[in-house]
Amino acid sequence: MEKLGEQNSEQLQQPLGKIERLKPRILMAEDDESISGMVKIFLEMAGYEVDFVVNGVDLVKQLSSKGPGYYSLIITDNTMPGGNGINAIEEIREQMKDFDDTPIILFTGDGGEKLIERAKNSKVHFMS
Numbered sequence: 369m370e371k372l373g374e375q376n377s378e379q380l381q382q383p384l385g386k387i388e389r390l391k392p393r394i395l396m397a398e399d400d401e402s403i404s405g406m407v408k409i410f411l412e413m414a415g416y417e418v419d420f421v422v423n424g425v426d427l428v429k430q431l432s433s434k435g436p437g438y439y440s441l442i443i444t445d446n447t448m449p450g451g452n453g454i455n456a457i458e459e460i461r462e463q464m465k466d467f468d469d470t471p472i473i474l475f476t477g478d479g480g481e482k483l484i485e486r487a488k489n490s491k492v493h494f495m496s
Contacts, residue, residue, distance in 0.1 A: 392440040393417045397427040397456065399448040407443075416440075423448040424456030428464075436466035446476035446483065454486050461490045 394411060398404040399422045411418045419439075421427050427444060428451075442460075444453035453474050460467050473493045476483070 391417045394441045395419050395439045397421045397444040424451030427456045442472040457490045
C-alpha cells in the first residue's frame with residue numbers, strides 16, 4: 369500500500385502537460401491602424417499580449433475597467449481624435465493613484481517643449 373505523499377517512479381516521470389505561462393499585457397492607445405497593427409505584431413512576437421484603444425478617453429476607461437496590475441505597460445500616441453495621450457496620462461497620474469507604478473511611454477511626432485515638460489512631470493518615458 370502506498371503511503372500518503374509517496375509516488376512511484378512512473379508517476380514522477382510522466383510529463384506535467386503544457387503549462388501556459390501568463391504573458392505580460394500592454395495597453396496601447398493609437399488611432400492609426402497601420403501603426404497599431406505593426407506594433408501589435410512586434411510586441412506579440414516578443415511575448416506580450418496587447419490591447420488597443422483609439423484615444424485617450426478610451427485609454428482611461430479601459431484602464432479603470434481592468435484595474436491596477438492588469439497591464440504591465442501603457443503606450444500611447446499623443447495626437448488622437450477624441451482625447452489626446454498627454455491629457456489621459458495626466459488624468460491617470462493625478463486621479464488614479466493605484467496606477468502610479470505602471471510605466472507609460474508617450475510617443476508623438478509633435479513633441480514641443482511644453483509637451484516634453486508635461487510628460488516629465490507625469491513620470492512618462494517620452495519618444496518623439
